[in-house]
Amino acid sequence: MGASLPSGRRGRSGRGSGGGRSPMAEINVTPLVDVMLVLLIIFMVTAPLLVAGVPIKLPQSRAKALDQDSKPVTLSIDGKGQVFLDEAPVSDDDLPQRFAELRQQLDPETQLFLRADAGLEYGRVMRIMGELNRAGLNKVALVTTGLGQTSDSPPASAGSGEKP
Secondary structure, three states, X not given: OOOOOOOOOOOXXXXXXXXXXXXXOOOOXXXXXXXXXXXXXXXXXXXXXXXXXOOOOOOEEOOOOOOOOOOOEEXXXXXXXOEEEXXXXXXXXXXXXXXXXXXXXXXXXXXXXXXXXXXXXXXXXXXHHHHHHHOOOOEXXXXXXXXXXXXXXXXXXXXXXXXX
């Protein structure tokens, strides 16, 4: 009679004796891919919200970018003509007072960045620049986007426009 193996010693897989399961050496990457895709979607949705606070369609220019050491003071004029100092709205009546206060706070060599919507009339921008000059804020850089860039992307260049 032939020798028969006791049941349970050799499993169906033929992995050898011992009867226990051996650890699985494969890593299931499906949960990792799922988590990475969810994170990618979250970052794609939130990234456009992290750009500058005042939505402005900047004009395009071939000027090269200015060197920036610290966060500049930004004056923005949106498509409706509303003026913002950094991200705080400023009424037309308060402009002279706010510009005078800003002049007191800033170093004379500090450059002010002026972002104006491309659809604004030239006279509106010049009235704001006149108020800046009257307050003694003469180092003004006009912020534009590079040619071929959209205004949704961060400003690529700023043309230095120091007024007399």
